[in-house]
Amino acid sequence: MSTTKSVGQTPSTLWTARLRNKFFGGLPPERLLPDKQPAYVASWIYVFGVLTIASLLIIIASGVWLSFEGPLWWHTSNVGHFVNSIHFWSVQLFFFSMAIHLWGKFWMSAWRGGRSRTWMTGVLAFLASIGTAFTGYLVQTNFDSQWIASEAKDGLNSVGIGAWFNVLNVGQALLLHVAALPLIVGLITIIHVLQVRRRGVVPPVGFEDSSGDAA
Amino acid sequence: MKSRSREIVQWQGPSKRYDIVKEFVVALTVVAILTLALSALFSSPDEPSLTIKSWANTSSEDFVLAAATELDGSSPSASYGPPYVAIPGSGQKIGPVNLQALAGVRTPVNSANAFVIDPLRAWPNPSSSLTFALGAWARASPDQQQQWASAYVQALGETKQLKATGAADKYGPVPELTSSLLVMAKSGALDGVVALGSNFYQTNYTHSLLFMGDGTYLEDAAVKQNLGGDQSGMMNETGSYPGQAWLWLYTFWYQIPPFSNEATTIGANADAVVWGIMMLLSLLLLLVPFLPGIRSIPRWIPLYRIIWRQWYRNHPMPGK
Numbered sequence: 430m431s432t433t434k435s436v437g438q439t440p441s442t443l444w445t446a447r448l449r450n451k452f453f454g455g456l457p458p459e460r461l462l463p464d465k466q467p468a469y470v471a472s473w474i475y476v477f478g479v480l481t482i483a484s485l486l487i488i489i490a491s492g493v494w495l496s497f498e499g500p501l502w503w504h505t506s507n508v509g510h511f512v513n514s515i516h517f518w519s520v521q522l523f524f525f526s527m528a529i530h531l532w533g534k535f536w537m538s539a540w541r542g543g544r545s546r547t548w549m550t551g552v553l554a555f556l557a558s559i560g561t562a563f564t565g566y567l568v569q570t571n572f573d574s575q576w577i578a579s580e581a582k583d584g585l586n587s588v589g590i591g592a593w594f595n596v597l598n599v600g601q602a603l604l605l606h607v608a609a610l611p612l613i614v615g616l617i618t619i620i621h622v623l624q625v626r627r628r629g630v631v632p633p634v635g636f637e638d639s640s641g642d643a644a
Numbered sequence: 645m646k647s648r649s650r651e652i653v654q655w656q657g658p659s660k661r662y663d664i665v666k667e668f669v670v671a672l673t674v675v676a677i678l679t680l681a682l683s684a685l686f687s688s689p690d691e692p693s694l695t696i697k698s699w700a701n702t703s704s705e706d707f708v709l710a711a712a713t714e715l716d717g718s719s720p721s722a723s724y725g726p727p728y729v730a731i732p733g734s735g736q737k738i739g740p741v742n743l744q745a746l747a748g749v750r751t752p753v754n755s756a757n758a759f760v761i762d763p764l765r766a767w768p769n770p771s772s773s774l775t776f777a778l779g780a781w782a783r784a785s786p787d788q789q790q791q792w793a794s795a796y797v798q799a800l801g802e803t804k805q806l807k808a809t810g811a812a813d814k815y816g817p818v819p820e821l822t823s824s825l826l827v828m829a830k831s832g833a834l835d836g837v838v839a840l841g842s843n844f845y846q847t848n849y850t851h852s853l854l855f856m857g858d859g860t861y862l863e864d865a866a867v868k869q870n871l872g873g874d875q876s877g878m879m880n881e882t883g884s885y886p887g888q889a890w891l892w893l894y895t896f897w898y899q900i901p902p903f904s905n906e907a908t909t910i911g912a913n914a915d916a917v918v919w920g921i922m923m924l925l926s927l928l929l930l931l932v933p934f935l936p937g938i939r940s941i942p943r944w945i946p947l948y949r950i951i952w953r954q955w956y957r958n959h960p961m962p963g964k
């Protein structure tokens with residue numbers, strides 16, 4: 430048994446070894462960063478996943494910039510307003526790309542061949558992104574936030590969530606928006622993409638046996 | 645040790661060179677340029693916040709009426725129920741389940757004190773008539789307070805005036821209290837007092853927003869911008885900017901009966917019922933790969949043949 434081959438298989442009771450086997454067993458370097466793809470990976474639809482990641486990175490970069498200057502900066506500074514615009518438009522592109530990505534994966538039934546968990550982390554990414562965007566609207570500290578908070582409180586209160594997540598408390602919304610929620614979206618996204626790399630891109634309908642041969 | 649039950653099957657068929665890192669860098673560049681261009685061309689919306697000061701100055705009648713309803717307990721915030729006020733039987737229901745009541749009063753708000761009485765007490769050098777009015781209010785029984793305030797709310801509603809005239813004993817100290825509050829609000833002093841309470845730092849606008857929401861000022865401003873709940877306002881944005889388009893399904897329900905009709909049970913509980921529906925739909929979306937029927941839709945409507953048309957051109961379906 431060669432050492433490289435056995436990475437994923439080494440039986441061990443050590444937690445460390447089990448974690449390593451679980452992670453690298455399914456994700457050797459050539460799967461993590463492959464330089465080949467199956468011949469069927471030829472469609473514009475594949476671009477929207479990576480466009481979603483790209484938008485997310487721009488959202489994070491512009492968000493970090495905004496946070497350095499504080500929540501009120503963008504109301505009074507031209508540079509601030511421009512950085513806010515970048516944040517705003519990258520969010521629009523993010524959701525646009527994600528929606529097309531979602532529908533693409535649906536029509537490709539991309540959950541086939543053990544990929545159902547990839548679909549599920551995708552849905553979780555979608556829901557967490559909605560939560561993040563929502564708190565973003567709450568912390569604009571302008572008329573829009575006042576109105577959105579005022580309206581949204583009724584929805585959240587009506588199902589008891591408002592008792593813990595008070596949208597009229599801008600401090601709470603701000604901290605969630607810049608700390609917990611981006612972390613959650615980021616982590617889910619990383620897991621999602623690693624799941625894709627682990628199993629490879631889903632084959633076309635009818636070619637699930639992976640041989641690629643037409644019968 | 646048990647063997648890995650689910651071996652990962654990798655594609656064994658034809659492959660091609662594919663540079664995912666380059667694809668990523670190109671995507672990032674494209675999105676960056678696109679975002680910069682959109683930002684430069686269209687900027688982003690920033691409608692200034694409303695203040696209690698602007699409310700009192702532009703809609704004095706609305707302000708005074710709201711203040712009076714805080715005192716008689718009929719304002720939206722004073723009669724809200726959980727999580728602000730303990731009111732038996734209040735709260736929206738999904739069928740028999742009242743999650744709103746179950747969650748309890750976690751953010752107690754006493755509208756009359758927080759928005760009217762306490763701020764007036766903070767007045768640095770009150771007139772003798774205000775001092776007298778505050779004293780009379782404090783000495784009165786809750787029933788008496790309610791009687792005065794309700795009578796005044798009714799009179800204001802009928803006259804549509806800033807200050808209803810007539811039998812002074814009918815309204816007790818209420819006209820003095822509300823008109824003093826108006827003076828305070830017009831000066832801008834009320835914004836700080838309502839928001840801050842006894843704090844130095846302020847990050848929580850529960851009081852300010854609840855108070856402002858008790859008038860029609862905030863909603864009128866929103867409706868003017870097509871942001872009302874029954875205008876699909878949830879996915880609209882101030883100005884002509886794209887809003888939260890991803891909330892289309894959530895806001896959709898509010899536009900149609902029975903949800904839009906408050907006279908029906910469902911309409912009266914629309915917030916909770918729509919939330920319930922959206923939670924259920926989210927769960928179904930999560931479980932699409934396991935739902936018989938739903939998961940087969942892409943096979944029945946074979947758009948995948950267009951997506952993978954290059955592949956199918958050279959590789960006929962196995963078994964055909």
Ligand code: HEM
Pocket residue numbers: 474475476477478479481482485527530531534539540544547548550551552554555558618621622625629630631
């Ligand atoms: C933060 C949001 C998301 C990001 C950044 C993201 C990113 C990606 C990327 C880069 C890929 C691989 C390339 C591709 O096929 O496009 C992928 C694959 C996939 N995504 Fe997403 N995605 C997100 C949300 C979603 C959502 C909302 C769904 C569906 C509900 C979803 C379902 C899938 C599935 C099933 C695959 C596997 C496709 C295959 O094996 O061919 N993703 N995602």
